[in-house]
Amino acid sequence: MGFLDTLFGRTKPVPPKLDDLFALPSAAITLQAATGFEPTGSGSVCFRGVEGKTFSDIQDDVRELLNMDAGKPGGGLPVEVTKDSYGFTWLVSSRMSDELDALVTDLHAVNTSLVDNGFGPQLLCTLVAFRDAAERRLALVYLYKRGTFYPFAPLTGERRDNALELQIKGAIGDDLKFEQDLTKWFPVWGAPGL
Amino acid sequence: MARTRYAPDRGLTVRMTVTMFLLGLVFVAFVALIIGIMIAAHASGAAIVLVALVFGGGSAIASLFYSDKIALAAAGARVVSPQEAPELHGIVDRLCALADMDKPRVAIAPTNMPNAFATGRNSKNSVLCVTQGLLDSRLNLTKEELEGVLAHELSHVAHKDVQVMTVASLLAIVAGLLVRFAFYSELFGGGRRNNNQNAFPIILAIMLVSVVVYAISFLLIRVLSRYRELAADRSGALLTGQPSALASALVKVSNSMSRIPSQDLRAAEAMNAFYFAPAMKLTGGGKSLSTVFSTHPSLERRLAELEKIQKQLGQMTPQ
Numbered sequence: 001m002g003f004l005d006t007l008f009g010r011t012k013p014v015p016p017k018l019d020d021l022f023a024l025p026s027a028a029i030t031l032q033a034a035t036g037f038e039p040t041g042s043g044s045v046c047f048r049g050v051e052g053k054t055f056s057d058i059q060d061d062v063r064e065l066l067n068m069d070a071g072k073p074g075g076g077l078p079v080e081v082t083k084d085s086y087g088f089t090w091l092v093s094s095r096m097s098d099e100l101d102a103l104v105t106d107l108h109a110v111n112t113s114l115v116d117n118g119f120g121p122q123l124l125c126t127l128v129a130f131r132d133a134a135e136r137r138l139a140l141v142y143l144y145k146r147g148t149f150y151p152f153a154p155l156t157g158e159r160r161d162n163a164l165e166l167q168i169k170g171a172i173g174d175d176l177k178f179e180q181d182l183t184k185w186f187p188v189w190g191a192p193g194l
Numbered sequence: 195m196a197r198t199r200y201a202p203d204r205g206l207t208v209r210m211t212v213t214m215f216l217l218g219l220v221f222v223a224f225v226a227l228i229i230g231i232m233i234a235a236h237a238s239g240a241a242i243v244l245v246a247l248v249f250g251g252g253s254a255i256a257s258l259f260y261s262d263k264i265a266l267a268a269a270g271a272r273v274v275s276p277q278e279a280p281e282l283h284g285i286v287d288r289l290c291a292l293a294d295m296d297k298p299r300v301a302i303a304p305t306n307m308p309n310a311f312a313t314g315r316n317s318k319n320s321v322l323c324v325t326q327g328l329l330d331s332r333l334n335l336t337k338e339e340l341e342g343v344l345a346h347e348l349s350h351v352a353h354k355d356v357q358v359m360t361v362a363s364l365l366a367i368v369a370g371l372l373v374r375f376a377f378y379s380e381l382f383g384g385g386r387r388n389n390n391q392n393a394f395p396i397i398l399a400i401m402l403v404s405v406v407v408y409a410i411s412f413l414l415i416r417v418l419s420r421y422r423e424l425a426a427d428r429s430g431a432l433l434t435g436q437p438s439a440l441a442s443a444l445v446k447v448s449n450s451m452s453r454i455p456s457q458d459l460r461a462a463e464a465m466n467a468f469y470f471a472p473a474m475k476l477t478g479g480g481k482s483l484s485t486v487f488s489t490h491p492s493l494e495r496r497l498a499e500l501e502k503i504q505k506q507l508g509q510m511t512p513q
Contacts, residue, residue, distance in 0.1 A: 008210050009353040009425030010202045013432055014294045048292060050435035052508040086288055087338045087436075122435055124292055145294035158280060183297060186287035187276075 013121030017147030018111050020177050024128060024140065024149075025100045027175035034171040037130040037138050041097040042193040045110040046124045049089045055119060059089070062113045066093060066106055079106075082192045088124060092193040103128065111144075127152075129194050136161070138168065139194050140176075141185075148179035158189055203428060210421045214362075217414045221365045224407045228372075231399050242375045242400070250368035258360045262299075262314040262321045269311070271303035271323045282329075285341050286322065289348055293433055298322045298351055308333050308447050310470040312347040313356050320351045333450055335443060342440030343447070343470055345430035352429065355422050362415050369408040376401040413487075420491045427496055428503060435507065437500040444500075447471045448493050 005012060031037050049055055059081075066079040080092040093106040107126050114120055123144040130138040139152045151168040153161040165185070169178055179185060188194075228243055257264065266273070276283040282300055290297045298312065298320040308327035314320030322344065327333065329340075350356075376397045431437035448471050471490065490496075 006352075006354050007214070007358065008207045009349075009355070009422050009429070010207065011293070011349055011352045011429035011433070012202075014292075048288075048435050050507050051438055051504065054508045055435070085337065086284060087341065088288065119435075121292070121432075124288060143291055145291065184291070186291060186297075187284075189284075 014145045016111065016115065016120050016123040016144035018108065018115070018144070020147045020149075021104060021108060021111075021126065021142055023176055024104055024142075027140075027172050028100050028128075028130075030175050031130065031168070031172050035168065036132045037136075037168075038132070039097050039100050039103075040129045040131050041095040041099060041103065042092060043095075043103045043107055043126065043128040044090045044092040044191065044193045045107050045126050046084075046088050046090050046188070046191070047110075047114060047119075047122045048087070048124060049083075050119060050122060058113065058117045058119065062091065062110050065109060065113070066091070080192065084190065084192070090192045094193070100128075125188070127188065127191055127194065136164065137194055138164065139188070139191065140168075141188065143179060143184065146179060146184065147177060148184075149176045150179040150185040152185070152188060152191075154187070154189065154194065158187070160187055203425075206421060206424060206428070210418065210425070213414055213418045213421060217362055217365065217411060217418070220407060220410050220414065224365065224369065224403065227403045228400065231396060231403070234396075242397075243372065246368050246371040246375055250364065250371050254360055254364045254367055258315050258357065261356050261360075262319055265311065265313040266301055266321060266323065269303040269305065269323060269325075271301040271321075273299050273301045273321070281337070282324065282340075282344075285337070285344055286348070289341065289345055289433060293348065293352065295348065295352055296320075298348070300324075302326060302329070306330070308335070308450055310343050310347050312350045314351070315356065316354075317351060320356075322347050322351070327450075328447070333446060335446060336439070338434075338436055338439040339443035339446065341434055342430060342436060342443045345433045346426050346440060346470060347430075349426040349429035349433070350422075353422065353425060355426070358422070359415070359419065362418055363411075366408055366411040366415060369404040369411065372404040373401055373408065376404070416487060416489060419489045423490050424496065424499055427499060431500055431503045432507075437504040437507070441497050441500045444471065444493060444496055 028039055049059065063079055063081060070078045077094040080090075080094075082090050082092065084090060091110055093103060095103045095106070107128075111120075111123060111126075114123060125144060126142040127139045128142075130140065132138070137154055139154075140149050141152050142149050151165040153164045153168075155161050172178075232243070265271075274282070279300065279302065282302075286297060286300055296317045298314065298317070299322070301321050301323040303323055303325045305325040306327040307325055308330065310322070310324040310328055312320060312322045324343070328335065328343065335343075427440065431440050434440070469490075
């Protein structure tokens with residue numbers, strides 16, 4: 001934010017960075033080779049809905065767009081829409097576990113429709129779920145405003161497996177643009193699709 | 195350029211520019227007048243002015259540097275960890291990720307009055323504090339309304355309001371100190387007056403100028419504070435995308451504030467400018483006078499501005 005904007009109290013809503021999301025499929029291969037975590041095929045986009053009909057119409061359009069090929073061969077399950085206790089909306093897309101490219105394309109479709117309609121600043125994060133042979137849960141979270149990834153490994157209760165998270169960072173830190181500031185690795189407890 | 199629904203409020207920017215320009219003008223006039231008086235008096239009051247400048251500047255820098263500690267101590271607040279207040283931290287986490295800003299420390303003050311404030315000299319050292327009353331189930335604030343309040347406070351941090359208001363009040367502090375110093379030097383320096391017949395009218399002139407400057411800058415600071423509240427309302431509402439949630443939080447907090455006896459509130463008077471809603475209401479003297487002296491815009495004004503944002507966000511096509 002510039003000096004004048006600060007002086008006049010004009011915070012500009014931050015536009016999202018979208019491009020780095022596409023690095024995910026290749027990083028997932030490295031992740032699987034290094035740690036055994038495989039994608040579950042489920043991914044989600046989290047955004048802060050805006051009050052009023054304009055936004056809810058756009059949200060309905062996105063949902064329809066993603067559901068167009070649901071049930072057909074090569075298509076995924078219908079998109080799930082949930083609202084979490086913080087008032088944020090999650091669009092969850094479920095694909096086969098080997099279709100990470102298609103999943104990322106789905107997620108990107110949500111991003112572009114919000115951005116095209118001028119609601120880009122409402123995007124919070126995107127989550128792609130992984131699981132290993134021991135059924136440990138892991139999500140790679142993409143922060144739209146920073147264009148960076150961080151790992152989130154929830155345990156039972158509101159605890160997270162920091163050791164595993166740091167191990168993941170070590171394994172694929174070079175393949176993805178990782179969030180270096182650990183204070184930005186905020187937890188997303190109870191995120192749908194995880 | 196990307197299309198956006200988040201156009202800046204030009205009117206607000208213009209009004210803020212005018213206010214800050216006037217404050218600067220008063221400052222220049224003040225310095226010129228004092229220098230003028232001293233030249234006319236062959237610099238006999240120089241020591242007083244210098245001491246006032248050093249003291250005023252020093253206290254302003256100190257209060258800016260320790261603003262977070264001072265405010266927390268004054269409110270009796272305690273910084274809480276994510277484990278102690280998971281919900282509060284959860285909301286702040288998400289808002290900071292949305293706004294791409296550093297997360298401030300989160301504190302809770304054990305006051306029943308529902309309110310919130312943010313302070314700190316920079317984004318790394320800022321604290322966001324809510325009172326126990328704001329989280330109280332009797333206030334019945336929904337999570338989205340609480341989010342609106344927190345977004346408003348985070349906007350104060352993003353706008354560096356503590357720094358801006360400290361600089362803006364510097365003039366008033368120096369002028370106020372000059373009045374006091376001139377008064378005391380007149381009181382206790384009486385014996386020396388015989389040696390210098392010139393000193394009395396000069397000190398009187400400095401005092402007079404300082405009083406006038408203090409009064410004008412005091413009013414301008416209040417105007418600026420009200421504009422910055424509106425700016426924080428605006429940024430907060432745009433951040434969450436829920437102007438009505440912030441509006442209803444304002445209504446709830448203001449209503450419950452007027453129900454609480456003022457004995458509780460007196461302690462909060464000094465921190466009024468940092469609060470979400472004014473803790474001390476000026477009563478008596480007519481409505482227009484209380485509007486001029488208030489640190490916060492009226493509830494009606496704030497609700498009207500939020501309604502405008504609601505319309506702006508609901509436009510069919512972005513600009």
